[in-house]
Amino acid sequence: MSDSSSFALLANATSLPWAEVPAWPVEEFVRATGKEFSRGARLCALFGVPEGAGTGIVAVLAFDADNTLAVARSTAFSGSYPSITATHPQAHLFEREIWEQHGLTPTGHPWLKPVRRGHGNAPANGEFFRVSGREVHEVAVGPVHAGIIEPGHFRFQCAGEEVLHLEIALGYQHRGVEEALVGGPHRATMSQMETVAGDTTIAHATAYATLMESLSGTEAPLRAQWLRAIALELERLANHTGDMGALANDVAFLPTSSACGKIRGDYLNLTALVCGNRFGRGWVRPGGARHDLEPERIARMLERLETALSDTEQAVAWFWDAASVRARLENVGTVFAAQAAEVGLVGPAARACGLVRDVRYDHPAGWHRFAQAPVAVWPGGDVFARARVRSLEIRRSGDYIRDQLAGPADGGIRCALPPPASDTLAVALVEGWRGEVCHVGLTDGKGCFRRYKIVDPSFHNWTGLALALRGAAISDFPICNKSFNLSYCGFDL
Amino acid sequence: MISFLGFLLRLAFWLLVAPLLPGIINKVKAWVAGRRGPPTLQLYYDLAKLWRKGVVLSTLASPGFVAGPAVAWVALISAAMLMPLGAAGGALSFRGDVLLLIYLLALARFCTAWAAMETGSAFEGMGAAREVSYAVLSEAALFAAVLALGIHTGSVSLVTMLSPMAGAGALLLAAGLFTVLLAENCRVPFDDPNTHLELTMIHEVMVLDHSGPPLAVILHGASVKLLLFTLLLVQAVLPMGGLSSAGAAGALAAGVLGVTVAVGLVESLMARLAFRRVPLLLTTAFLFCLFALLMAWKGGA
Numbered sequence: 001m002s003d004s005s006s007f008a009l010l011a012n013a014t015s016l017p018w019a020e021v022p023a024w025p026v027e028e029f030v031r032a033t034g035k036e037f038s039r040g041a042r043l044c045a046l047f048g049v050p051e052g053a054g055t056g057i058v059a060v061l062a063f064d065a066d067n068t069l070a071v072a073r074s075t076a077f078s079g080s081y082p083s084i085t086a087t088h089p090q091a092h093l094f095e096r097e098i099w100e101q102h103g104l105t106p107t108g109h110p111w112l113k114p115v116r117r118g119h120g121n122a123p124a125n126g127e128f129f130r131v132s133g134r135e136v137h138e139v140a141v142g143p144v145h146a147g148i149i150e151p152g153h154f155r156f157q158c159a160g161e162e163v164l165h166l167e168i169a170l171g172y173q174h175r176g177v178e179e180a181l182v183g184g185p186h187r188a189t190m191s192q193m194e195t196v197a198g199d200t201t202i203a204h205a206t207a208y209a210t211l212m213e214s215l216s217g218t219e220a221p222l223r224a225q226w227l228r229a230i231a232l233e234l235e236r237l238a239n240h241t242g243d244m245g246a247l248a249n250d251v252a253f254l255p256t257s258s259a260c261g262k263i264r265g266d267y268l269n270l271t272a273l274v275c276g277n278r279f280g281r282g283w284v285r286p287g288g289a290r291h292d293l294e295p296e297r298i299a300r301m302l303e304r305l306e307t308a309l310s311d312t313e314q315a316v317a318w319f320w321d322a323a324s325v326r327a328r329l330e331n332v333g334t335v336f337a338a339q340a341a342e343v344g345l346v347g348p349a350a351r352a353c354g355l356v357r358d359v360r361y362d363h364p365a366g367w368h369r370f371a372q373a374p375v376a377v378w379p380g381g382d383v384f385a386r387a388r389v390r391s392l393e394i395r396r397s398g399d400y401i402r403d404q405l406a407g408p409a410d411g412g413i414r415c416a417l418p419p420p421a422s423d424t425l426a427v428a429l430v431e432g433w434r435g436e437v438c439h440v441g442l443t444d445g446k447g448c449f450r451r452y453k454i455v456d457p458s459f460h461n462w463t464g465l466a467l468a469l470r471g472a473a474i475s476d477f478p479i480c481n482k483s484f485n486l487s488y489c490g491f492d493l
Numbered sequence: 494m495i496s497f498l499g500f501l502l503r504l505a506f507w508l509l510v511a512p513l514l515p516g517i518i519n520k521v522k523a524w525v526a527g528r529r530g531p532p533t534l535q536l537y538y539d540l541a542k543l544w545r546k547g548v549v550l551s552t553l554a555s556p557g558f559v560a561g562p563a564v565a566w567v568a569l570i571s572a573a574m575l576m577p578l579g580a581a582g583g584a585l586s587f588r589g590d591v592l593l594l595i596y597l598l599a600l601a602r603f604c605t606a607w608a609a610m611e612t613g614s615a616f617e618g619m620g621a622a623r624e625v626s627y628a629v630l631s632e633a634a635l636f637a638a639v640l641a642l643g644i645h646t647g648s649v650s651l652v653t654m655l656s657p658m659a660g661a662g663a664l665l666l667a668a669g670l671f672t673v674l675l676a677e678n679c680r681v682p683f684d685d686p687n688t689h690l691e692l693t694m695i696h697e698v699m700v701l702d703h704s705g706p707p708l709a710v711i712l713h714g715a716s717v718k719l720l721l722f723t724l725l726l727v728q729a730v731l732p733m734g735g736l737s738s739a740g741a742a743g744a745l746a747a748g749v750l751g752v753t754v755a756v757g758l759v760e761s762l763m764a765r766l767a768f769r770r771v772p773l774l775l776t777t778a779f780l781f782c783l784f785a786l787l788m789a790w791k792g793g794a
Contacts, residue, residue, distance in 0.1 A: 139615040139692075146689040161619075161768060250693075252685040253764040258526040324682065324764040332767065474619070475768045478690040 007036060007061065007070035013365035015214045015426035018442060022072045026057065026081040029074035033059050036070065037088045042357075043344050044069065044429065044438045046084075046094035047453040048102040051076035055102040058453075060427055060440055064362040069427055080105035090344030093459060116171030116492050123171030131157040131164050139474065143172050150488035158474055166469040166477075168462050173492040181452035185212070194281045197456055197490030202228070202235040202271075203432030204454070205284040207439040210365060211428040212286035215420035215443060220366070224288035226409040229367035231271065231280055231289075233397040236433035238267035240348075240390040240397075241312055243485050247387055248319055250479045251328045259315035266308040270301055288414030298405050305405075309398040316391045329384035333468035333480035336381055345464045347435020347457045348393065349484055351377045352385035359431035367409075373400045381468075383476075386483040420447040432457060434487065456490030500574075503584045507573045511716040512536040514723065514753050518680075521757025536716060543709035551702060554611040561608025562700075562707045565601040566714040572597035573721050577652045577728065579745040580738040586652045591639055594651065595632070598677075601714065602628055609699035616691045620698035623768070627683070627695070630775035631676045637782035638670055642729055645789035655728040662788035667730045669781030671755070674722040676775055678715065681760040683771055693765075723752045 010016050024032065037043070041061040048055040054076035061070045074081075083106035084091040095106040097115045106112065113126035122143070130138070136159050143151035151172035157165040177196055181189060193208040194201045206228050213219055220228075245260025268278035275283035275291040283291055293301065319325055335345070340353035350357045358375040360368045376392035378385040422445050430437045435457030444450040465484045469477060516533035523530020532538070550558065574584040575594045583590070606621040641662060642654045676683045679696035691698050700711050727748030733741045766774060 137615060137618075139619070141692065146691060160622075248764075250688070250690065251764040252681045252688065252760070254522060254526050254761050258528060322762075322764060324766070327770070328764045328767055473768055475693045477692050478688075 007032070007059075007072040009068050009070050010427065011067075011365075012069060012359070012363035012427065012429045013210045013214050015217075015421065015424045016071065017421075018423045018425050021058070021425055023056065023075050024072070026074040026077050029057065029059070029072065030082050030084055032072060033061070033084055034087055036061055037084075037090075039063075040065065041070065043088075043090045043094065044427075044436070045440050045453050045455045046091055046098070047440070047451070048098045048104060049073070049442060049451045050102065054078040055098075055104055057081075057098060057104070058425075058440070058442075060438070062363065062429070064357060067362055067364075069363065069429075071425065071427070078104065080107045082106070083108040085109050089342050089463075090460075092343075093463065114171070116174040118171070118174060123169065123174065125153065125169040125171075128155045128167050128169070129157070129165055131159075133159070135159050136164070141477075152488050154477070156469075156474055156477075161473045161475065163469045163472055163474050163477070166466045168466055170462070170488055170491050173489040175489070175493065177493040178452055178454060181449050184449045184452070190285065191281075194279075196454055196493065197434075197458070197487040198279060199239055200235070200432045200434060200437065200456070200487065200490065202231045202280040202284060203430045203437045204439075204456075205280070206232060206366070207428045207430040207437045209284050209286040209288075210430070211426045211439045211441045212417060212420065214426045214428065215424055215441060215447075216417045217421060218287075218415070218418060220288045221411050221413060221415055222367075222409040223292070223411045224413045225367040226404060227274075227289045227291075227293060227413065228284055229371065230293070230401055230404055231274075231283055232430070232432070233373070233401050234267060234271045235280060236397045237308075237312075237394060237401075238264050238271070239433040239485075240394045241267060243390055243482065244312075244316055244319060244387065244394070246482050246485070247329075247383075247479060248325070250482050251325055253319065253322060253325050256315045256319040259311065259318075263308055263311050263315060266304065266311070270304060270308070273297065273301055273304070285414065287417040288412070290414070292413050293405075293408065298408070302402070302405055305398070305401060312394055312398075316394065319387075320391070326384065329387060329479070330382060332383045332476050333472055333483065334380070334382045335464050335468050337379075339467050340381065340464065343463045343467065344460050345435075346460045347431070347433075348376075348386060348389045349435065349461050349464050351375065352389045353381040354379040357436075359429045359436050363429050365428070365430075367404075371400070371404060373397065383479050383483040422447045434458065434485070434490075435461060454493060456487055456493075458486040458488075458491045461486050462491060499581075500584045503574065503578065503581075504570070506578065507570060507717055507720070508713075511720040512540060512713060514719050514749075515686075515716055517750070517753045518757040518760065521754050522761050525758065525761035536712065540709045540713055543704075543712070544706050546705040548705035548707060549702075551612045553613055554702075558608050558611040558702075559707050561604040561611070562703065562711045562714070565604040565608075566710045566717075568597045568601040568604065569714045569717045569721070572601070573717055575651060576721055576724055577655055578724070579728070579733065580741045582652050586650060589649050591643070591649055591651050591654060595635065595639065598718070599628075599632070601718070605699055605711070608703070612702045614702060616694075616698050616701060619692075620695055620701075623695045624699060627676060627771055627775060630772055630779060631673050634669055634673045634775065634779040634782045635677075637779055637786050638666055638673070638729070641666060641782060641786035641789045644786065655725075662785035662792065663730045663732075665781045665785040665788065667726065669778045669785060670722075670726040670729060671752070672774060672778035672781070674719075674726055674752070675756065675759065676771075676778070677722055678719045678756075680756055682763055682766040682774070685765050720749070723749050726752055 044062050045060040056073050056076045058073040086108040114124045117124050139156040141154040143153045153169040155167045194205050196204045242264040245257050248256035271280045272278045337353045361375045378388040425442045428439045438455040440453040442451045468480045572594045575590045577583040609617040609621045646654050684695040731748050733744050
């Protein structure tokens, strides 16, 4: 194709006037997007923007090796368009979502059904894929589960203990987050951002704040960026430690299970030490941060952090030293690297397949431009690898916080934001503990949100869980599920 | 012949002491994890609570849903009546009673699996399939162990089979029977009695739909089975022939406590096996018992 089909490039946490986003007729757009995928692009977000009577589709791609993002859109249309999924499966959920939200039909999509649309008191799950045969049986799990977890429905097609196919139906927690943001930012917007996925408060809040700053053409003070980087790693530490404990619990290995449950609380309390909330609510704000780390508090945090880190080191060592644990995790729920790349996995799940994918490294923004954390990668793609990546990241996040606390940035923590630019598209990626959190905001002529798209890492990774179960034993589902530990509400929005 | 009073005392022993064992295991687990843990008598409280509760019955289930646990409980208690209690002997003893004991255990298993399939739930069907698949291997190990004891003592009556020390194969037998005990009573590494994840359960998933008194009966039966296997293991291995009756009773109690604590320690320090590895461990248990049999056969001559 000629120059007319090249995407506009932009860096993470920057913005672009809407008029400069190249727009093509949808066939041309699909062809160009497919071409970029073949060049190694990864899909961050694909969503519709209503325009007059029709809808345009916007694609945000990431070139990880080039450390750059690319964006393009189709002109508004209605009816159907050739499906991208047919050739590039990473678009499959996005195309279903566009079909559900805007009624644009992707022709050739292999499995077109609702993502989270309501139907009475439950989502419209549609038809499930079925396997038939004398020995085949179907197992339905959820949406109400035995533990205190979120609702989701899992439909297994099994031959005896072997899972032939797993289909995951979510949408039970759909709250209308994106719809609520149109016309915003409103008074409640910041709080809503912090509850997109409660355990990823910092990452979503940081993504939103960064996006607002880039729309206003400014940046948060350096010290606020420094604080956000520390908050993000604290969130990662707490959740990864909790996950190690949960994995230990699922394989009935009690020592690590009981210890990690307690240590997770220690990390949450470190977050509370700064901002008064264990999940970091109210810490990050557009234009900076609301709570500072004074020297005295840094000393207290360091002291408590050292204790928590050495406790974690010990609990995780028990886990890896037990041969019975290692044997239980190896070769269970394997996702191959090629599959992971094809469906566009992100975060620890992708890194456990040997893919080097980490927004902090590939698309550094904020404080990560000055201080980088090493990327923890482990080959294998099984539950063992996912647990391994988590325990490596615990150690590296610990080191990172230690280093950053030793050299705080100077200056204030908050600045006033000018009003957001009108008719502008901004993209912010943040590497949350679960993976890439992607926020895309588009403003209208008055600088209010015309469209706000949130992609939680879970949206990419649920498909990975379904793939991990192919040919696995159904009794291995709980540890596979725990090794991904995906968010239901982050997906359902 | 044992008097009626003796029979009643034995029955009371089995009914009242059995629920203590799971409490001790949980205490050991809590102690290793540095927690306080539930009270040792928790299962008694649970049983009392369940007994007072109502029953939720599926409209699909036949009377077998309730009859299954009842028959299983009676079979387990009857099996327990055959098991000698050290010097006191069993409530009932005759030539070949060991075979009846094994068949009563099999009957109890059959009835539990039957009741599990009554509701037509996919979970319970899977649980029943797992339970009976692993039973094939653990029963083979149990038979080999019983044969070893029978050949060693030249008897097929439990009182004579278990009373003398088991000789050189005792160690092999202990390893084999301990593994069978863990498998038969759904303990780690075979099953996880604490898990809430239906898809990984074996025994627990079979009783998911039971509630109230039938569930109480199932839980009590499980504790009786645990005590039964513990006593079988201790008496098959521990030489108590030379002790006075009080000393023998003390040794027996200490042995039971020791095995219970060992179960708790295994559960605290070991992860669960993947299902595909369970047959390997059960086959190993079978081989232990088989070698004990060879020792009894060739070594004893």
